[in-house]
Amino acid sequence: MVCAGREYLVRTFGADGYQGYPGPPGWQGQVMIPVDVAFSGGNNSTLAALDPGIAAGLLSHAQTFSPPLYAIMTAAETIQRVVWNGQVMTTGQSGERTKLKTILDQISETGARSNELFSKSIADLYETVLASSLRDSEFVSHLLIDLMDRNLYERSDDCRWWALTSELRTALAAAQRESALVAHIHRILEYINRLYTVYTRIFVYDTSGCIIASTGQDGAVVVGTPIDPVTLARVCALRSEQDYYVTPFAPTPLYDGQATYIYHAAIRAPEDDATVVGGIGIVFDATPEFLAMLRGGLGSKPGMNALFVDRQGCVLSSTDPTRPVGSILKLDPSLLALPNGASASRIVIHDNHYAVMGCTVSSGYREFKVTDGYREDVLAFVFDSLGEVREHAGTGHQAELALTQDAIAAEGREFATFIVAGSLFALSAEHVLQALQASKMSSVSKAQCPACIGLMGLQSEVENNGAVWVFDLGYLLRGLPSVINHTSQVIIVRLGAQTIGLLVDALHGVPKFNATQIMPSPFADHADGALVKHFIKANGGKLLIQAVDITRLFAILMGREAIG
The missing domain is CATH 2.40.50.180 (CheA-289, Domain 4)
Structure with missing residues (x-):
């Protein structure tokens, strides 16, 4: 299309929705890039960096990941077979067939001279396909980590906002908490939790760490139990209403023994912000929420898997059933050491398949993980499987x-x-x-x-x-x-x-x-x-x-x- 006198390549998509929410009716996403810069990228060296055996093996799956490339390769093979058959047919012949053989020999000789150019054309297209796949996987990994950072930023906001609730501040500051007061606290927490379904539990506790009220089906069971002393000490040491504390991603009885993050904020006395009278904890429903992020980012493309991992390669969430939460994803250490906000992509052997891998390291959102003192690096990995490894897939150099x-x-x-x-x-x-x-x-x-x-x-x-x-x-x-x-x-x-x-x-x-x-x-x-x-x-x-x-x-x- 033409916009402001300049030609653009344009692609428009409708929204797929997220967790059942389709967005405003008629909303679409549109990407525009000027035609004069769309094909002016720098020189790619993806093939040069690949092991020749991997390059040949991956190319043998071209029919799957690039039908146009496969069609060109098939056409080249057909031409070669026709000439080869013609030469075989005229073997040892004389007369008119000798003339035909001479013609075929000349065609073959010309084909041999042009074969390098033909091979280069296929290699250039192959390079373009791989480079595009690498960019796509890197982009998806970037999208996934942005989704996580943006989502968890809201969690840090929620715990701090609800800690300001006047009823909670008054109740926890009271010298005596009668059953009616505790019931009132419970109703407040239940009301909040019904509106915010990304949490499986919201609970409050006093300065001794004893849980006073909690939502959840087993809320009555956890009431009266203590939070861990490390968390209590960190919450009581929070200096202002802007501060919060997040537990490490680990299994917890407050999430049925599964691994998650719990966001905490200090509840302060009504008339004295310097005095901490307790705290509020919100249990993030990590299992379905992280999985929804991963699946939403991947879309419906088959053969793709995505994972969130920490700096040690420990899996936080995965669309790959063979790599559950808590398992270790074996990775190149250089990838785990990438700086915050950095991305990388490469062709790898993953589960005995050729795969395009993209990864991005979290960089935070606004002040979250940027200037608020909280550090919890997460990496998003995307693997796009292109076919099984073939030991003798190539035809040699x-x-x-x-x-x-x-x-x-x-x-x-x-x-x-x-x-x-x-x-x-x-x-x-x-x-x-x-x-x-x-x-x-x-x-x-x-x-x-x-x-x-x-x-x-x-x-x-x-x-x-x-x-x-x-x-x-x-x-x-x-x-x-x-x-x-x-x-x-x-x-x-x-x-x-x-x-x-x-x-x-x-x-x-x-x-x-x-x-x-x-x-x-x-x-x-x-x-x-x-x-x-x-x-x-x-x-x-x-x-x-x-x-x-x-x-x-x-x-x-x-x-x-x-x-x-």
Whole structure:
């Protein structure tokens, strides 16, 4: 929209309400930012600061946390698969197919040169998504701690205001307190408590610490019991009507054994403010009130949890049922040491999930926790879970696996290359028919063969249309199941009359290598049943490609022990 001659990006929201209160009818919140400054933020370095394994694992969940990013990545993979299949199709062909292969090689070469730019574009968008998520989580944590500070400021006001009640001052200053007077005090407290439901109990006590009257279902039970001597001493030492005392957040019998804050103020003699005649205590209903703050700040977004913790990481409130009040949240000590009012955000591993974490330290509200002498630092933490940790989620560092132009022979044997668990492998291209997107596989397992994971229907262009069994090549090579994501492909291979599918993490290329680049594996003679019996030296020997022995592969998979 345009406002005062300047264009703005605008977002408007209606109120969700808080604890059932929707606010005035028709109220909305609106955010405006000038278009000319909306995209002029500083350079982000979120990805650079991330461990490459975490970055790759997190990116494998892009479909969940950023569908547009996932769509671009999927499109890039589709283009790569089409070119890869075209190169495989023209392997060893002559005539018109040779011309097609030349075109495909040129397309592939152009694609390789532009791949860095394409990868950078994806990385830039990934960076933007992560930076936005980090800002959002930090903002929510800031909102949560502001809600707490503002809310508890009211509690400090309430106890001081009610301590000025003339009836309470007169009653506690009386030499004798008859039952009628005590009953009158009780009615006053009950009236206040009905209006202020954030308290489970309001009570008054004399200078000996004995509770005279109390609200609550068990009010009669606590009457006559003493408050703790530390609290009594602190209340009696309060110097003015502006002073108050808050007990540490801890379990108390005045809150059914649960942890909370109790706010105290001194009740002073009617004609002598310097004389303390007792005190008033208000028990904050911390469990539902703090939880309402956390849930209100998070909204309805799934996968998010928030917590209030103290400087030691002890939980005051949590939306995470696995971290109840009193438990310890394990955190980086540097976060717990942040100064008041400071915020931070980062990508972390939380409960075996990749998560965006934001936190903010309390800074008080007006004089509360600022100039009134009260210190009780609280931190709000927000965790936005983005997906489970994946040990082998990435396809390796593509830049490290790229083949230099001088590494590819003009004449020689063609290999179809692909990535498994971050390493580069190859199959003789003459045995490869095509690659298909792994997401099209139907999951069907064979108990006798853990590597057999499903069935894949063949495309019409492939001879002998039908379905083939798919085997997890990563499992066959490493003994660990592969994680299927947007880069995963099923390579259809044939030896003689047998056709199978092999699950791999990603496609790579279809280069040629001459005989001098192919060398036997030093472990082939010592490993019975080894699938890799040769290595291909590329990039001047700096990159070794493991060549899978197709004959040995089929011998294992077609054997009785594999198929059953």
